[in-house]
Amino acid sequence: MMQSRRFDPLLRRAQEKEDAVARDLAERQRTLDTQESRLEELRKYAEEYAQSQMAATSPAQLANRRAFLDRLDSAVKQQAQTVDRSRASVGIERDRLLLAGRDKKVLEQLAASYRVQEAQVVERRIQREMDDVGARRSRLAATAAAAEEAGETS
Template sequence: MKPRSVRLAPAADHAREKRETAAQRLAEQQERLRAAEHQLSELRRYRAEYALDGAAAVSVSALLNRQQFVERIDRAIGQQLLDVERQRRLLEQAGANWRAAHARERALESVIGQAREQERKSEERREQNDIDERMQHRNPRRRS
């Protein structure tokens, strides 16, 4: 029968792969959040610039068009705010998934380390028993 540490190795490999996948997803989610925040910043900057440029409208229809356009920008900002919040929640979830995968990997590494230590001690005991047995056969005790 294979030693316990060897039997647990595939589970440790699987845990490592899960942790690596979770880390990749976390990095991807961080990038998505960064992009959503950048988009929100750009929309806000554009709205501020457009509001400043709109002070010199010449006609009522131009003012109405400008007002409608600003309202569309405001709606886009509102939607982007929702997206940023959603991306933050997804980032929190991805972080929790990574932490759980990391903890599982470390736990398996610990169990394997303990198993290897037990296997090493068992092997040392076996070797010592073999030595003791050989010494007994080599130097039989003499009876008086």
């Protein structure tokens, strides 16, 4: 029985798992890229708004401007936290991909080891068969020689 064939379904599942984790990682990376872009845009807008010299004609306008800057600052902080969570998520998926790759590699090495052992068993069997054939030929040759010798002496 070929032990190495038993690994085929396991290897297929390991490859499927690695592929799925790689897809998850790619999706999380796209999400992180989008979140980082949003953060950059928010920071840029907040900076431009803060630096713009709007003539405040009344205390109410000044208070509105201050309140809007505070909301922008809050949005930037919130988006920065979202980016941090996305980064952590990408890191986790990267680790999962590493582990899935290692699991697959271990299975591949084990299957390869079994294949080598199986090949050695086949090689030894073939060698034994060839040795048996050689021994039979020797016996036949010896028997034929003995018969020929016995025929000449009679």
